[in-house]
Amino acid sequence: MSVTFPRGFRAAGTTAGMKPSGRPDLALLVADDVCSAAGLFTTNAFAAAPVGLSRRRVSRGLARAVLVNSGQANAATGAPGDRDAETTTAAVAEALGLDPDLVLACSTGVIGEPLHVIELLGAIPELVGSLSVEGGPVFAEAITTTDTKVKQAVTERGSFRVGGCAKGVGMIAPDLALATMLVFVTTDAHVAPPWIGRLASEVLEPRFESLTVDGCTSTNDTVLLLSSGAAGGDPVVPGTPGWDEVATALDEVAASIVLQLAEDAEGAGHVVLVTVTGAESAEDARAVARAVADSLLVKTAVFGGDPNPGRILQAVGASGVPFPPGSVDIRIGEVPVVVAGRVPDAYFADGGAEGARAEVEKPRVELNVSLGTGPGSSRALGVDLSYDYVRINAEYTT
């Protein structure tokens, strides 16, 4: 049921004809009443028009609807792109009788190409007419592009529910577009606007920032969190058991979605989970984890089934984070491949690499790095680099 599993939400999806493939390309999520809302947005300097619009509108902590299109990213489209985002969300607001400032927007597709506004506007009546509490899966499917699977997750804890869905980590259009990540998480827990942003930044942000398929931050990446409060009860506030319960439920859904995104990443045969501990700070740990997960040499080694301690060590050492090399331990799964900054001599003996090799052949490869300098830790979730990645991103051109 994804985003309509929590009470108070309806959703729909349709084919507006905005992209040549003729697949569904327009989706709408609407809450029965005004929601608490928070958003996380791309840091790309060329943030798309809908990113600017949604960031501005959600800053009050309130939202009622989200319009999502694929086909055009509406990025690098200048002032006309901003007008297109305004026009299309205004049309949704009018059809639903809402304040336009409560309608958010997400786009994904070709960068630079003008939004196909005529097709989009033409599809709004049907889209609004088909809104349904059963619409979660249709919404989740309509937001996908080259995804091979629909990504959704739900959880229920006592009185409240959380649901989510996502698209991306695949090239969206065959010719010009980027791997944009769009994530929608809903809950019927009662979280007031002052606190919804904190849940987004403390729970969702670390999860989604840990994901790196190709190190490329899209112009359109967006994570939206909406709370309908339809589960009833007192507002959930920090420092209470209820708060922890909501945070845990959100994290469970986010973790599931992140893993689904990684597993469906372009050409990916292995998910690579990099865990860094013992850093001076969480920021240092994160920089090391990202350096390892984004290393082309590590990614191709995993694709080739090669444990290769030297490549992991190279990436750690080139991360820019300072540490004494002699304090670093690296394990693949539980197999040590670097101990106190050195590759053990036994690794180079006959058969000495076999344990590590078995670990790197698993669908989920765990690379554990301990810097030995402090309490900071972080994780990054990456994928291998395969022939299919190159094929998808190079050959699928116009």
Place this chain on the structure above:
Amino acid sequence: MSVTFPRGFRAAGTTAGMKPSGRPDLALLVADDVCSAAGLFTTNAFAAAPVGLSRRRVSRGLARAVLVNSGQANAATGAPGDRDAETTTAAVAEALGLDPDLVLACSTGVIGEPLHVIELLGAIPELVGSLSVEGGPVFAEAITTTDTKVKQAVTERGSFRVGGCAKGVGMIAPDLALATMLVFVTTDAHVAPPWIGRLASEVLEPRFESLTVDGCTSTNDTVLLLSSGAAGGDPVVPGTPGWDEVATALDEVAASIVLQLAEDAEGAGHVVLVTVTGAESAEDARAVARAVADSLLVKTAVFGGDPNPGRILQAVGASGVPFPPGSVDIRIGEVPVVVAGRVPDAYFADGGAEGARAEVEKPRVELNVSLGTGPGSSRALGVDLSYDYVRINAEYTT
């Protein structure tokens, strides 16, 4: 003649049997007298033992010989690795009757594996015995590993000469090693120790830092500059025409070597020259140039012959450098694909991308980014990402 083209240098190369392939794996460069010398070394925290040794010894600005081995990188080898670097350079010093502090060392090969000291020491008598002023090409060949071509360049200006050679930007050993870049530049111009370091950092460093094959900084990267002074004449000092002449000659040799390294990079079919202008500072320009040259989406687009303004724009925008998006222009060759932060509508018309497509199909693809905010400029030299890159780095495993 590479490094022995300038007067005052002899060189040699041999097969010591340190690597399984049985190809030449040991090389020696010796000056007739003490040289002014400077080095540029990897910033990787796991810098190899020979990097530490050479950095320490060259810090006085003097050197007489350089011993280079392939097969083992002597990185992540701990205190025994440091001793091995001392032992082997001491053996060269003894065979030549030199102060050991004047003997530098470079290694490239498998990270973590102990240096094959017995084979190395056994080959020193023959290596020293075959030193010759004709030895430049043999030296240049003996330092190569998976390079498909020997990389060397020379120039002569009036009274002085410059020569250089390099290896790398290919995987060194099929199983464990990294793309290490080793560069040796010699001149018989008379440059005193206080100034040789300035030539290295002002002329050689920007050239070699502009090269990025896969964004991975090796544990062993080294650039060494030796000046014999054998051309005679007054010492060359900054602020004189002689200084500018030497700097220009060094840059000519360095530029040639950098281009040769890029053209022979793993799996590379296209060299990508990214030029960034109009940044607030050279550092900002450099960050943007590197972000574009290292972008997997840009690299695969070039491989696929796809001009793709969106991918270039995405990389510029995700570089972390601040700028107003509306001031950015991007050209592929001379063809504008982003004007004032927007992809021109004409690009999406029938045939609108053909001019840009022709540019991206050239062997040398020029991506020109103007940020429009200041006087800072920089260049990065990268390559495309091909099936062969993945094959070389994934399939060639033990």
